[in-house]
Amino acid sequence: MSAILMPNAAPTSADTLTDTTPIPFLDLVEPHREREEEFVAAFRRALRSAAFVGGPEVEGFEREFAVYVGTQHAIGVANGTDSLRFIFLSLGLEPGDEVITASHTFIATSEAITQAGGKPVFVDIDPVTMTLDPAAVAAAIGPRTVGIVPVHLYGQPADMDPLLALAAQHGLWVVEDAAQAHGARYRGRSAGTMGVAGSFSFYPGKNLGSVGEGGAVTTNDPRIVEGVRRLREHGQREKYVHVSEGYNGRLHAIQAAVLRIKLQDLDAATAGRQRVARWYQEALGDLADLDLPQTAPWAEHVWHLYVVRTPAREALRQALTSARIGCGLHYPIPLHRQEAYASLGYAEGSLPVTERVASSLLSLPMFPTLTEAQVGRVADTVRRFFGR
Ligand SMILES: Cc1ncc(COP(=O)(O)O)c(C=O)c1O
Structure with a gap:
C-alpha cells in the first residue's frame, strides 16, 4: 500500500x-485542485441520477481505460486486491496449486493467491530493478506450479520476455500485478497487456487514484472477462440468476467518474x-x-x-x-x-x-x-x- x-x-x-x-x-x-469543479459536477450528476454503483460512468471508464492500456477489456472492480483475487479465481486454482511471485511487494499480491485457493511461492528479485529475477523463477518451477505473477513494482515493469518464455515453455499463465504501473511500458508494450490479465489499483495514492477505492482487470481472455464480471457481482449471470457464489466487488460510479476525469491527466x-x-x-x-x-x-x-x-x-x-x-x-x-x-x-x-x-x-x-x-x-x- x-x-x-x-x-x-x-x-x-x-x-x-x-x-x-x-x-x-x-x-x-494539489493534484485535485485544478479540476475540483469537474469532480463536484460528477458527484452532482450521480446524486441527481441516483447512479451510484455500475451504470454509464463505470461502463465509460471501462471503455476508456481499456483503450488507454491497450486491451480489449477493462473490468472495474472495488479495489486492486479484488482484481487480483477475481483473476486467480477465474483461472480456477486448485488447492496446492503453486503461484510464483515476489516476496518484495505489498501483501495483496500473495493474499489474493491464497484466497483464491493457491499457494504463493516467493522468489528473489533482481538487485538492480527490484522486480522478479527470471533465474530465480526458473529455479522455483515445479510440478505444482501453475502461474507466475510479476509485480511492476514502484512503476517499473519486471523483465517480462524471459518470464513469458518460461511460462510458455512450462505451460503456465502470467498475471501482471500492475497496481503501481499505470501507463508503464516494457519494450514498448503497455503494463497490463502482456500476461493473460493485468491487475490495477486506483487507491488514492496510486498514479491513477480514485477518491476512495477502486481497481480494474485488463484482459483479452473471454474466460477472465466472464469470471471477473460474474465474481464482482455475487456470481450473477443476470439479475438474481447466480451461477456461482461471488463477491460484492463492484467499482462505484462516483469513483469511475473521477477516474475518467483523472485519466485525461x-x-x-x-x-x-x-x-x-x-x-x-x-x-x-x-x-x-x-x-x-x-x-x-x-x-x-x-x-x-x-x-x-x-x-x-x-x-x-x-x-x-x-x-x-x-x-x-x-x-x-x-x-x-x-x-x-x-x-x-x-x-x-x-x-x-x-x-x-x-x-x-x-x-x-x-x-x-x-x-x-x-x-x-x-x-x-x-x-x-x-x-x-
Ligand atoms: C503491488 C500492489 N498490489 C496490489 C495492491 C492492492 O490494491 P488495493 O489497495 O487497491 O486493494 C497494491 C496497492 O496497495 C499494490 O501496491
Missing part, C-alpha cells in the same frame, strides 16, 4: 518554500513524476554512499515511488524526518518473513537480495506537483547527511 493518507496542509508552492517548510511524502490535495502526471526522478538523479547521482533507482533498458518507468537504498537507512530517515521531509518504507519486512506466512517455512537468509533491499530501502517524496525547489531541499538534506 502507498502512504498513509493524511490531509496535507503543507504549502507546496516554490514561492513559499523556506528551509523549514514541511515537504509531504505525497500530496493528494495521467500522461501529464507521469511526465511530472519523470521530471522529478530526473531532478533527483541530477542532484544525488554522484553520491557514492547512496544507490539511486535505475531504469532498466527495457523500461518506460512511471515512478510510482522513488526508492533509494543505503545501509544507513534508519539514520537517513531520521535526518529527513527532523528536516520535516516525508519519507516511507516500501516495504520493510519482506512477505516471506511475515508472521502471516510463517507456516510456509522460509528461513532468514532464504531470499538474500530481497532481505538486503528491505533493510536498506527508503522512499523519498514523489508526486507530480513536487517542485524543483522542493526536490532541491530534499537533496540538500540527503547530501548534508552524507557530509557532502
Whole structure:
C-alpha cells in the first residue's frame, strides 16, 4: 500500500518554500485542485441520477481505460486486491496449486493467491530493478506450479520476455500485478497487456487514484472477462440468476467518474513524476554512499515511488524526518518473513537480495506537483547527511 493518507496542509508552492517548510511524502490535495469543479459536477450528476454503483460512468471508464492500456477489456472492480483475487479465481486454482511471485511487494499480491485457493511461492528479485529475477523463477518451477505473477513494482515493469518464455515453455499463465504501473511500458508494450490479465489499483495514492477505492482487470481472455464480471457481482449471470457464489466487488460510479476525469491527466502526471526522478538523479547521482533507482533498458518507468537504498537507512530517515521531509518504507519486512506466512517455512537468509533491499530501502517524496525547489531541499538534506 502507498502512504498513509493524511490531509496535507503543507504549502507546496516554490514561492513559499523556506528551509523549514514541511515537504509531504505525497500530496493528494494539489493534484485535485485544478479540476475540483469537474469532480463536484460528477458527484452532482450521480446524486441527481441516483447512479451510484455500475451504470454509464463505470461502463465509460471501462471503455476508456481499456483503450488507454491497450486491451480489449477493462473490468472495474472495488479495489486492486479484488482484481487480483477475481483473476486467480477465474483461472480456477486448485488447492496446492503453486503461484510464483515476489516476496518484495505489498501483501495483496500473495493474499489474493491464497484466497483464491493457491499457494504463493516467493522468489528473489533482481538487485538492480527490484522486480522478479527470471533465474530465480526458473529455479522455483515445479510440478505444482501453475502461474507466475510479476509485480511492476514502484512503476517499473519486471523483465517480462524471459518470464513469458518460461511460462510458455512450462505451460503456465502470467498475471501482471500492475497496481503501481499505470501507463508503464516494457519494450514498448503497455503494463497490463502482456500476461493473460493485468491487475490495477486506483487507491488514492496510486498514479491513477480514485477518491476512495477502486481497481480494474485488463484482459483479452473471454474466460477472465466472464469470471471477473460474474465474481464482482455475487456470481450473477443476470439479475438474481447466480451461477456461482461471488463477491460484492463492484467499482462505484462516483469513483469511475473521477477516474475518467483523472485519466485525461495521467500522461501529464507521469511526465511530472519523470521530471522529478530526473531532478533527483541530477542532484544525488554522484553520491557514492547512496544507490539511486535505475531504469532498466527495457523500461518506460512511471515512478510510482522513488526508492533509494543505503545501509544507513534508519539514520537517513531520521535526518529527513527532523528536516520535516516525508519519507516511507516500501516495504520493510519482506512477505516471506511475515508472521502471516510463517507456516510456509522460509528461513532468514532464504531470499538474500530481497532481505538486503528491505533493510536498506527508503522512499523519498514523489508526486507530480513536487517542485524543483522542493526536490532541491530534499537533496540538500540527503547530501548534508552524507557530509557532502
Ligand atoms: C503491488 C500492489 N498490489 C496490489 C495492491 C492492492 O490494491 P488495493 O489497495 O487497491 O486493494 C497494491 C496497492 O496497495 C499494490 O501496491
